[in-house]
Amino acid sequence: MKVLVLMGGTSFERDVSLSSGEAIVEALRKKGHQVIPVDAAKGKKLLSSSAKFLPDGIKEEPPDFKSLEKMKKELTLKAIESSNLKDTDVVFLALHGGQGEDGTIQALLDMAGKPYTGSGMLASALAMNKDMSKKIFEREGILTPKWLLLESENLTDRAEIEKEIERKLGFPCVVKPNDQGSTVGFSLVEDKKDLMKAFDKAKEFTDTILVEEYIRGRELTVGILSEEPLPVVEIIPEHGVYDYECKYTHGKSRYVCPAELSYEKTKEIQQIGQKAFKALGCQDYARVDFRYSEDEKFFCLEVNSLPGMTATSLVPKAAKEIGIDFPELVDKIVNLALNSKKR
Ligand SMILES: Nc1ncnc2c1ncn2[C@@H]1O[C@H](COP(=O)(O)OP(=O)(O)OP(=O)(O)O)[C@@H](O)[C@H]1O
Ligand SMILES: [Mg+2]
Numbered sequence: 291m292k293v294l295v296l297m298g299g300t301s302f303e304r305d306v307s308l309s310s311g312e313a314i315v316e317a318l319r320k321k322g323h324q325v326i327p328v329d330a331a332k333g334k335k336l337l338s339s340s341a342k343f344l345p346d347g348i349k350e351e352p353p354d355f356k357s358l359e360k361m362k363k364e365l366t367l368k369a370i371e372s373s374n375l376k377d378t379d380v381v382f383l384a385l386h387g388g389q390g391e392d393g394t395i396q397a398l399l400d401m402a403g404k405p406y407t408g409s410g411m412l413a414s415a416l417a418m419n420k421d422m423s424k425k426i427f428e429r430e431g432i433l434t435p436k437w438l439l440l441e442s443e444n445l446t447d448r449a450e451i452e453k454e455i456e457r458k459l460g461f462p463c464v465v466k467p468n469d470q471g472s473t474v475g476f477s478l479v480e481d482k483k484d485l486m487k488a489f490d491k492a493k494e495f496t497d498t499i500l501v502e503e504y505i506r507g508r509e510l511t512v513g514i515l516s517e518e519p520l521p522v523v524e525i526i527p528e529h530g531v532y533d534y535e536c537k538y539t540h541g542k543s544r545y546v547c548p549a550e551l552s553y554e555k556t557k558e559i560q561q562i563g564q565k566a567f568k569a570l571g572c573q574d575y576a577r578v579d580f581r582y583s584e585d586e587k588f589f590c591l592e593v594n595s596l597p598g599m600t601a602t603s604l605v606p607k608a609a610k611e612i613g614i615d616f617p618e619l620v621d622k623i624v625n626l627a628l629n630s631k632k633r
Contacts, residue, residue, distance in 0.1 A: 291323045291380065292323070292377060293325055293326070293380055293382050294328055295311055295315050295327050295384050296311075296381055296383055296384060296385055297327065297328070297329060297330065298311065298332070298385075299366065299387075300331050300361045300363050300389075301385070301390060302387055303352065303387035303388070304352075305352065305353055306348060307386045308329075308344040309344050310600055311343055312344060312600075314384050317617040317619075317620040318621075327339060329343075330369055330395070331366070332365060332369075333365035333366070333368035333372070334369060334372040348539075352534060355494065370398050379628070381405070383395065383596055386596055386598065391417075391418050391595055392414055393413075396409070396410055396632070405627050405628055407575075407624065407626070407627040408623075408627075409571070409595040410571070410573060412633065417576070418595070423566075423570060427569065432565055433587060433588060433590065434589060435581070437501060439468060440498070441497065442497045442498065443497070445486075445499075451485070452485060455482070455485070459502070459503045461479065461480060461482060462478055462480045462481075462504040463504050464477070464479070465489060465499060465500070467500070470496055473534050476492075476531065477491055477492070505581035505589045507584050509525040509532055511578065511579050511580065512564075512608075513575070513577045513597070513604060514563060514577070514578065515575045515605070515609060515623075516574065516622070517564070517567070517568075522559055522560065523545055523547045524545070526546070537598075545604075545607060547611050548611060558588065562588055563578040563580075566593050572595055573626075573630055573632065576595050576596075577604055578592075605619070606619055
């Protein structure tokens, strides 16, 4: 098949996406497909097929706003209108965050009539918006940490905000962007005196800030492939919080798969994962992130509709556990894309 791999783009997760793209391109080639690698931030221009797309690997921090701002978002349109796309059978979305994961590019590809991997426009938009996702989780009886949504321009009444957080969530609490990934802009706030600093940090990445109840406990994730849950992965990050550095620096996190849970608890979290996936209307594959509290409750944090796809990312790790190696996983995702009508 002829597969166009769309990667990079202008989100804060650009580097992570180039790294997923690199791995996906290699895997597709191994499976005998013809591959066209395209950086969504560069329009029609193809990425050179021999070179590594991210020669120095993922850094400790996401790319800075200034370097991303210089890139032109409109060029993505050019990539989608170009003849490269017209000749391809399917688009593999190796994008993470921003317009690649929030339904925008999905809608463009719907209009272009091109099959693409992962979820459709609506599920992508919902999954990228944690506040919207959490409202749906609640409606479906899926436990999620208590939360408040704040507009970054309405943070002036400090006393009032502190009071509301104290009343509804308590401390410690978590402050994070409502619509980003890779833990960018995240703070764990132990005391109300540190709230403003946390808001300032989140504001660098977003206009809408989520404040959440802090769930002490373990970090678990459930990959979903073809609507079915994969084995559970436990993450033990060196920093306590599974932050950007612990996500992408080799050796900064330990992974246990299958996670050490009883049979019953494994089934329970897998069922909740599948329910969250379906509740948002996700398709083909995704990853559902959880906190497992000290009193043994699973709190659903979010669904990633385009989860990391390097060979050592979480979904590939979980797939490997049931005997699906990385090239096979990538191939399966392509086949799912060709056989599912996007909702
Ligand atoms: N309410 C919470 N309680 C405890 N830890 C939390 C909470 N919210 C987030 N975290 C920590 O921060 C990490 C990132 O949070 P979350 O998954 O919500 O954001 P993200 O940036 O969208 O992540 P991803 O890279 O999976 O897209 C979690 O994996 C967890 O370690
Ligand atoms: Mg997450």
